[in-house]
Amino acid sequence: MTSDTRIKFPSGFWTGVQQMGVPPHEIARKAGLPLTIIHEPMVTSSQYLSIWQAYSDLIGDTSEAIIRLSTGFETVHFPPTVLAAYHARDYRDALTRMVRYKRLCPPEGLLITEDGDECSIELGWMSKDEPGPAVLAGITLAFLLELGRRGTGRPLTAKSVELSCLPGDVQPLEAYFGCRVQTGGNRNTLILHRKDLDLPFASYNAELLEVLTPVLDQSAAEHQSGNSVTEMVKWFLKRSLPGGRAGIEAAAAELGMSNRTLQRRLHEERTSFKHLLTQVRKELAREYLADPSLDIREVAFLIGYEDQNSFYRAFRLWEGDTPSRWRTERLGETP
Structure with missing residues (x-):
């Protein structure tokens, strides 16, 4: 934006x-x-x-x-x-x-x-x-x-x-x-x-909702169709990774569409959920590693890995180096 x-x-x-x-x-x-x-x-x-x-x-x-x-x-x-x-x-x-x-x-x-x-x-x-x-x-x-x-x-x-x-x-x-x-x-x-x-709402008004909901849902759908699904999924992943809700089911539910529709929309934009998940993790890993106040375990958690070893293996594939050495080279710190 x-x-x-x-x-x-x-x-x-x-x-x-x-x-x-x-x-x-x-x-x-x-x-x-x-x-x-x-x-x-x-x-x-x-x-x-x-x-x-x-x-x-x-x-x-x-x-x-x-x-x-x-x-x-x-x-x-x-x-x-x-x-x-x-x-x-x-x-x-x-x-x-x-x-x-x-x-x-x-x-x-x-x-x-x-x-x-x-x-x-x-x-x-x-x-x-x-x-x-x-x-x-x-x-x-x-x-x-x-x-x-x-x-x-x-x-x-x-x-x-x-x-x-x-x-x-x-x-x-x-x-x-x-x-x-x-x-x-x-x-x-x-x-x-x-x-x-x-807890129920004392202000519940079924008749008014019957009028408002279709109009708002249509506006939300039109607003969503005018945006890049890729960018919306990336935004969702960046907010969800630390909480462990980074699956395609959660993303589809958040965007108000089925898994199949989300996969189709991403395919139309020449990408996939798996590719975007990897991309977001790589971007966030670099960002978090640049912050010396975060240790490697915290970085692993923040990008959705349950253990540090899984993060190390993934980071080697991305950067050809370990997170600690990568950080040392860029921040000039001792590992």
Whole structure:
């Protein structure tokens, strides 16, 4: 995704900040954008990120900016994608819809995984060269919990939260999420109690969903068909490898298609799932090995290998050398 990619901006944002006492024109000016941006349904990727950063700067405290917008956004101003989640059957259905329809509003995407007693939702940026501001990551994750609270009518709490960056005091966010918030890592992740996903939504509206779902599903399919399946699979793999969900079945489910359809689409783009998996592992291995803070075992895990020996064998095939020697030559370190 380039900085001039056109993406849809939620119109309800401007109404929401106005109700919070933050004039939209001040956000536009703070972002260095013309006032007409307030009425533009589509903005560039760089404008999108600038607007969110300007909002955070005007509030002055990132945690406060996250909580105020996540809790202060009235239901009547929800866009159709969020309305479909708010009126879902239960919390699991709502989260599934949020993940699927989030693809209509890049530059961020969501990956959901259920394992044991946990449900993990990780936010990833479509472009590693243009990650979003801390306030956007925080609001995205906070609203997923807020959605569950509003839908179920219960004071749900998270199990844990990880934010890659959070300037300022973390305590207000810990009070909001009801758990510890870790910062300074390389992920933006919300961990929920899996049992909460079975809770029914008091806001369930089958009639409204019958109207919204076909339209949104068609939009999602059209959006997906306009993108390279190769790039979407690579993005999925980069987010999924550490969690062990890097199989073609999981990728197909995430992209809303059958295994056979995914294989066919990749064949049409002259590649295969196996080739992309190897390619992503090679790219990530080089990236992680360039970080001296990661040991070889951690690198092996991060690219989806259960043991270090398997990683060593694969890396020799890729580079003709061991990971430790490859790192030494490039970083000038002793093995």
